[in-house]
Amino acid sequence: MESTVAAVWEKGYNNYGPWLKEKYKGHRVFKVIVDGGFTCPNRDGSKGYGGCTYCNVDSFTPSVSRNAPTVREQVIQGMERARTGNKADKFIIYFQPNTNTYAPAHYLKMMYDEALSYGTEDIVGLSIGTRPDCIDPEKIALLESYTDRFDVDLEMGMESIYNDTLAQINRGCSHDDLVKALKMVENSKLDICVHTIFGFPWETHEMMLRYADEINRFPQIKFVKFHHLHIVEGSVMGVKYKRQPFKVFSIDEYADFLCELLPRVRPDIVIQRLFGLSDRELLIAPNWGLKKSEIQYYIDQKILSRGVVQGTRFTGL
Template sequence: MQVTVSPIDQGVKGYNNYGAWLRKKYNGQRVFKVIVDGGFTCPNRDGSKGYGGCTYCNVDSFTPSVSRKAPSLREQVIQGMERARKGNKADKFIIYFQPNTNTYAPAHYLKMMYDEALSIEPENIVGLSVGTRPDCIDAEKIALLESYTDRFDVDLEMGMESIYNDTLAQINRGCTHEELLRALELTKNSKLDTCVHTIFGFPWETHDMMLAYADEINRHEHIKFVKFHHLHIVEGSVMGVKYKREPFKLFSLPEYTDFLCELLPRIRPDVVIQRLFGLSDRELLIAPNWQLKKSEIQHYIDKAILDRGVLQGAAL
């Protein structure tokens, strides 16, 4: 009996996806990110800029529970590598400092943290990825991250979230879009790979306002990676409390898929899409609950993109 393999199963997608980019860059090796929690806080939580954090945020919602339970940085890296090897047959690894603000400390302290994580099986580590806020980046920290680029690929992931200062104020971001632009200027001629993270679906932003994110991404030619998230409401967040009192409109999966199919043709084709959506742990998720596993959501979106003939950059 002949078995038909779908284009999706063969890795065919209508956008410049991160998985294919990794396979090509690392000669077919299976490269996976190992998420580590460096124990950092955030200037929007400790009082230097505000308290309570961004209204949508509960840091545990985007930190795997296994990372939260590991008591030391070293154990997190070792355990993360073991899981990726067993579960995904990983060959190589990218150390990903994800939770909270991972440049929010003096440079000498950051160096100690990064050095420790990268010293564990350095022969099998190909990259360092650091997630942070644009207002916690300066020339000294850029130079520190660049010092690793002779041995590893290093990407700096910054939260754009929205391009509108009114939205940033409403979500208690404690950071303006102009501060992101200043951080992007610092990385303009850098050896670092720049990544920005966006959130779609704030209820006061219109469809056209969200599509305009593409124009802002496109005009910064050194933005190499993007991560797209839909707004989801999680336990432990200010927005979660408000939503329970008075629910507001959020994307359904078909609506979000429609939006992505309209957005992707407007994104420069050289931009690598690291993520099309975000998903918190089920025990923390309030809404929207699409009642599907992460892999099922990914397949649903990818199939729609292929079925509709959507092609990244086609509208430019």
């Protein structure tokens, strides 16, 4: 057991990849992205139009997923690609694009059931990406109904902890909405993940470091995804950036920031991701000129060279 725990922590943080391998007894687990054709309440007019100002939803979804006609076919094709290209043998079905609880519960059940209908024991998990204002007890109960067969994680976009930022990016919900959603899953069987974005130009360094304190205070948060802000084609922010460029992270600055952030993060929280990356043809800035694996290596090496360890500055709740 000690060797597997050491593998999870060998990079200085509670690393999702080795954590999955340890949890699933050495199997190679891969997330299969599914596009359920959902929209968002700040896209369809329910709360607004245009979506979040940083978002072109295509930039977060591989084109191979966007082109598959049915949910079940996306699952089958995604699993085959992962088996061939990534040597995966276990799979988590991941509803990622847009808001994947933004529909009546009976419709959601139909979609989730279809995704899981491939009938293979190789599917071990279901992951649902959504917004905190599109969560309610009925939808939580629906997701919990799958937990006797699968590990189910609910991923909610925190993005920023500041309501002023959420208003500026046309988020259509407040940080209070996230707090309410987290309260609803306080004693849930679901694994809770929150997603954050660092680098909004009006947020200071100290403001961003405080994200860790806010995340730490919710024991129900099991996973986090950290992203740096990137500017993409087809987004409102992309148009503004082209007119008047603003400061974005260099890779060195972002790695330095993570070296400050990680010691503040509660040590039991599993880090699913340290950065995000859109398709190169959509990316405007920051263009670090590196592949995903090269960015990961660069950040990991900086963390290791500085002796950074997640949680060493966490003082408890």
